[in-house]
Amino acid sequence: MEFTVNLPLFAAALCLICSAVSAVLPEKAARRLCLALCGLVAIAFGLLLAYGLSSDAATTYRMGHYPHPWGNELFFGTLEPLLLCVFATVMLLCLLGGGSHLENDLEQGKRRYYYVMCELVLSSLIALCCTNDVFTGYVFIEISTVASCGLLMIRQLGRTTLASIRYLIFSLIGSGLFLLGLILLYAVTGHLLMPDLSRAIGTLWESGQYRSVLLTSICLVTVGLAVKGGLFPFHFWMPDTYGYATPASGGILSGLVSKGYIFFLLRVIFRVFGTEVFYKSGVSNVLFVLGAIGVIVGSVSAARETDVARMIAYSSASQIGYIFMGFGLSPQLGVLASVFHILTHAITKPPLFLSAAQIARIAGGRDRKLWLGAGHKNRLAGLTFTACALSMIGIPLTMGFVSKYRFGLAAFDNPKLIVPTLIVLAVSTILNTWYFMRVVIRLYTPASGPDGPRVRMREQRPFAVAAIAFLCMNIGFGVAAKPVVTLIEHGLILLKEAL
Amino acid sequence: MKKTGFLERLRDWDADRFDLTEKTAGDMHPDLSPKPLKQEIPDAPLERLATRGERAFDRLYPVLALVLGTVMIVFLFLTVLDLPPYGAADNPAHNEVTARYLGSGTAETGAVNAVAGVILDYRAFDTLGESHVLYAAITAVLILLLVQSDAPEADDPGARLMERDPILTVTASVIAPIVILFGVYNMLTGHLGPGGGFSGGAIVGAGLILLSFAFGPHRMKRIVTFRTFRIASISALCFYSVSKLYSFFCGANGLHTIFSPGTPSRILSAGLILPLNIAVGVVVSFTMYGLYSLFERGRIG
Numbered sequence: 001m002e003f004t005v006n007l008p009l010f011a012a013a014l015c016l017i018c019s020a021v022s023a024v025l026p027e028k029a030a031r032r033l034c035l036a037l038c039g040l041v042a043i044a045f046g047l048l049l050a051y052g053l054s055s056d057a058a059t060t061y062r063m064g065h066y067p068h069p070w071g072n073e074l075f076f077g078t079l080e081p082l083l084l085c086v087f088a089t090v091m092l093l094c095l096l097g098g099g100s101h102l103e104n105d106l107e108q109g110k111r112r113y114y115y116v117m118c119e120l121v122l123s124s125l126i127a128l129c130c131t132n133d134v135f136t137g138y139v140f141i142e143i144s145t146v147a148s149c150g151l152l153m154i155r156q157l158g159r160t161t162l163a164s165i166r167y168l169i170f171s172l173i174g175s176g177l178f179l180l181g182l183i184l185l186y187a188v189t190g191h192l193l194m195p196d197l198s199r200a201i202g203t204l205w206e207s208g209q210y211r212s213v214l215l216t217s218i219c220l221v222t223v224g225l226a227v228k229g230g231l232f233p234f235h236f237w238m239p240d241t242y243g244y245a246t247p248a249s250g251g252i253l254s255g256l257v258s259k260g261y262i263f264f265l266l267r268v269i270f271r272v273f274g275t276e277v278f279y280k281s282g283v284s285n286v287l288f289v290l291g292a293i294g295v296i297v298g299s300v301s302a303a304r305e306t307d308v309a310r311m312i313a314y315s316s317a318s319q320i321g322y323i324f325m326g327f328g329l330s331p332q333l334g335v336l337a338s339v340f341h342i343l344t345h346a347i348t349k350p351p352l353f354l355s356a357a358q359i360a361r362i363a364g365g366r367d368r369k370l371w372l373g374a375g376h377k378n379r380l381a382g383l384t385f386t387a388c389a390l391s392m393i394g395i396p397l398t399m400g401f402v403s404k405y406r407f408g409l410a411a412f413d414n415p416k417l418i419v420p421t422l423i424v425l426a427v428s429t430i431l432n433t434w435y436f437m438r439v440v441i442r443l444y445t446p447a448s449g450p451d452g453p454r455v456r457m458r459e460q461r462p463f464a465v466a467a468i469a470f471l472c473m474n475i476g477f478g479v480a481a482k483p484v485v486t487l488i489e490h491g492l493i494l495l496k497e498a499l
Numbered sequence: 500m501k502k503t504g505f506l507e508r509l510r511d512w513d514a515d516r517f518d519l520t521e522k523t524a525g526d527m528h529p530d531l532s533p534k535p536l537k538q539e540i541p542d543a544p545l546e547r548l549a550t551r552g553e554r555a556f557d558r559l560y561p562v563l564a565l566v567l568g569t570v571m572i573v574f575l576f577l578t579v580l581d582l583p584p585y586g587a588a589d590n591p592a593h594n595e596v597t598a599r600y601l602g603s604g605t606a607e608t609g610a611v612n613a614v615a616g617v618i619l620d621y622r623a624f625d626t627l628g629e630s631h632v633l634y635a636a637i638t639a640v641l642i643l644l645l646v647q648s649d650a651p652e653a654d655d656p657g658a659r660l661m662e663r664d665p666i667l668t669v670t671a672s673v674i675a676p677i678v679i680l681f682g683v684y685n686m687l688t689g690h691l692g693p694g695g696g697f698s699g700g701a702i703v704g705a706g707l708i709l710l711s712f713a714f715g716p717h718r719m720k721r722i723v724t725f726r727t728f729r730i731a732s733i734s735a736l737c738f739y740s741v742s743k744l745y746s747f748f749c750g751a752n753g754l755h756t757i758f759s760p761g762t763p764s765r766i767l768s769a770g771l772i773l774p775l776n777i778a779v780g781v782v783v784s785f786t787m788y789g790l791y792s793l794f795e796r797g798r799i800g
Contacts, residue, residue, distance in 0.1 A: 006748060013744040016631055020736040023638065024729055063624045064750035066607075069596045071750075072624035109647045113638050120635050127628065139628035146635040154642045180575075187582050190592035200591070216578040 004051040005059050007044040008074055008130045011084075015041070015123035019116045027111045031095075034115035038092035041122060042085050049081035053487075058494040060132060068132070068193035075132035075194070075271075079491025082484075083263060083342070087125050087256050089473070090346050091118065094255070097354040097466030098248025105155040105246040114154050120147040121257060128264040134182055134272060135192045137264050141178065141228070145171045148257045151249040152241055163240035170237045171228055174261075178224030184217040185272075194271040205277050218273055218281050225265040226287070229258045231324050232294030235317035239305070242313035247357035250309070251350025254316045259342050262323055266335065270495045275331035288328025288417060292424045294321025299431035308359075308439060309366050312352050315392060315435075318428060319345045322407065329421065330413035332492075337406035339488050343477065344399040348391045351470040355384040358463055359443070362455055368439050375443030378455040382443050384467040389436035391474055394429055399474050402481040404429065609760025609769035610690040618695075619772045626775075627743050630782050634736055637786045646797035664713075671713030678706035686780035690769040696776040700783025707788040716796060724800035728785050735781040742771055 018037050022030040052059075058077035065071070095102075095118065106114055124144035131137050149171070153164040186192060188210040189200035204210055227234040242250045269278045278284060298318025305311040319341065326338030358381035360366040363374040375382030391398035394405075404425060411421035457464050477484055583590045600617055608616035618626045682702030689695030711719045749756040761768035792799045 006751065009744065009747055009751070013740050013747075016627070016740045017737055019631070020634065020733045020740070024733055062751045063747045064620070066621050066750075070599055071621050107647070110642055110645065113642050116638050117635070117642075120631065123631070133622075133625075135622075136625050136628065139625050139632065142632045143628060143635050146632060146639055150635070150639040150642055153639075156643075184578065184582070186592065188591050190590070190594040190596060210581060210583075212581045213578055216574065 011041045012126045019119035022116045030112040030115045042088035045081040045085040052078040069196040073132035074130045077494030080129045093466040094248045094251040097463045099462045117147040117150040125260045128260045152245045155246045159244045167237045167241045174224045174227035177220045181217040181220030228261040230320045239310045239313040243310035247353045250353040255346040255350045284328045287324045291321045291325030295428045299428045303435040329410045333410035333413040337410045341403040344403045352388045355381040373447030393432045398478040605763045615690045633786045644793045667713045675710045689776040690772045696779025700780035703784035704787025708791045732785045735778040739778045
């Protein structure tokens with residue numbers, strides 16, 4: 001069992017090696033390799049999760065011969081393996097379910113580069129979730145930025161080109177701010193490894209020395225990662241980016257890439273600044289306000305959109321708002337709700353994109369007006385869309401319900417913010433219901449004209465497998481939420497204690 | 500004359516530059532599509548008139564940007580004033596980390612050049628990531644610019660004229676070998692003094708670009724083809740990942756590695772640092788040349 005702790009290193013290195021090899025493989029082989037890699041990574045982190053639960057302690061893994069503060073390190077408890085196991089599975093299912101669209105949208109001869117980019121994204125997710133070194137985090141943020149632009153623009157339309165330019169600009173502003181924050185931190189502490197940074201920051205905060213530098217760097221790091229995550233008012237790249245990318249990319253970018261940055265921010269808050277310093281600095285209040293505004297603005301924009309893919313993308317902006325709102329609420333229940341919502345969004349959003357693309361194909365477009373009765377023409381896609389929409393709204397038995405319930409509980413953790421949080425939750429739930437149900441009702445309203453051709457299960461087998469797996473995960477996590485919540489709670493304690 | 504706002508101009512610009520209807524790859528390159536591809540219905544046209552709210556936003560936008568930029572500049576300047584003075588002996592950055600890097604770095608890593616020791620041994624995982632940033636960048640440019648048709652390139656009289664330019668060819672044939680040689684020297688002695696894979700690779704890349712300028716892409720095919728480009732970059736990256744995986748694994752589990760620091764200041768010393776410098780140099784030089792070549796002609800070699 002001791003060997004299990006080596007798995008994150010092997011997973012990250014394997015992703016990098018596969019990304020290099022995929023560039024010279026035939027396209028079918030590159031696809032198979034990528035799918036196999038996602039599966040392997042999911043299994044590896046599943047094993048690591050089992051190990052973490054049995055050993056009940058976090059592991060600091062030395063990358064090489066030198067311990068901190070000299071060499072790079074990884075750090076993982078039970079939370080990181082859980083997230084990565086889900087992330088790798090989601091990527092596998094996205095690639096599987098979006099396969100037919102990939103063939104349609106991507107130029108032949110360039111498809112192998114798509115898998116290269118996916119593997120690089122996976123490696124950066126592993127590194128961002130597991131690293132114990134802020135600069136390693138920055139390097140893999142760069143990889144993730146470039147690779148996600150590749151995932152977006154590989155569908156070469158005018159719109160994706162424009163969207164990727166916009167995405168690149170926002171992303172680079174985010175990385176730039178984050179890097180500035182790191183430079184300031186290094187100048188006043190002289191460390192880059194998380195445990196040493198945290199110790200140095202604790203001492204500086206108590207003595208009051210370099211207070212303004214510390215505050216500025218907290219702001220820069222938080223804002224930098226929030227820009228990349230897509231917090232209001234930095235969410236304007238989202239609708240085009242997620243809406244026009246090929247559906248698999250839409251799922252990967254919205255469900256996984258932005259979550260990588262957000263989880264890294266969570267680690268920085270817990271393991272570098274320390275929750276005490278962070279919540280005293282006042283930045284958490286800014287996160288709460290922007291998150292709450294983002295929830296409402298995202299929902300309103302989604303309600304005004306007639307293009308369903310763009311609507312789902314705006315809904316992502318609102319979900320990201322929830323996550324940051326949780327960060328702002330409290331370091332215990334608030335962050336717990338946020339982490340659960342990271343999982344909810346990662347499991348619910350990709351199937352929405354995939355099923356919307358599948359319905360758009362049979363309905364002849366992505367405008368919701370064209371979707372009249374399309375739920376009867378492609379029953380599985382209609383069912384998937386409906387179930388995920390219900391999960392986004394927060395109907396019991398789905399993950400979305402557990403998320404909203406946890407946010408409601410978290411509101412009571414911070415007496416000053418109970419009322420605003422509950423109002424935001426209520427308003428956004430009403431808006432969610434309105435814009436999702438409007439589409440769902442249209443899906444099942446019988447069209448007056450003659451019945452068109454129907455898409456059967458066997459014509460869309462990969463999508464069917466992916467959709468059913470997503471639904472099972474959603475309902476599984478939604479029904480058995482208690483152990484997952486306990487696991488996250490335990491993981492957060494490990495994250496903080498093992499400094 | 501009709502007044503147009505910023506957003507409207509942006510929209511016009513979109514419409515001029517890009518075909519904003521949803522075309523599939525097959526439509527744009529008809530010769531590449533093996534089977535008829537499904538056509539999706541184009542989206543609603545973008546060229547609608549700006550609403551009043553959008554026009555107000557257009558007018559406010561530059562003002563807000565200016566205010567935000569000024570506030571940020573002031574704050575950052577104030578922060579910088581508060582930083583410890585540059586070069587002072589009691590700076591927080593002069594701690595046990597730098598002490599060990601400079602004090603026992605040569606003994607532990609075998610590299611006389613402390614920078615090489617830090618980036619390729621102490622903090623090698625960062626550099627492994629960094630070289631994959633370059634790989635991600637070149638792959639992104641390949642996706643964006645690579646022209647895949649086998650049709651002969653359009654005849655560019657300007658380029659042909661330049662190929663025959665005697666000043667350029669003679670100068671390049673004298674300078675380029677020296678530049679490339681210097682780059683290789685930099686790569687090979689990165690552990691002994693200033694230099695290393697990144698700088699050496701950049702110099703070699705510059706030499707290759709100079710050659711391509713002077714002698715034209717057709718004669719460059721004798722040195723670099725797409726095949727050599729792919730094989731060299733990918734084997735260098737794989738070597739890097741595999742060797743570092745081995746060394747991280749041994750280090751983490753306290754196992755003995757076959758690489759030893761050796762005798763510092765000898766050319767064959769410093770364990771993995773020399774081969775890694777070469778691998779990084781190969782990746783960097785081919786990436787530089789590849790970027791140039793793709794931007795120039797949409798193909799490599």
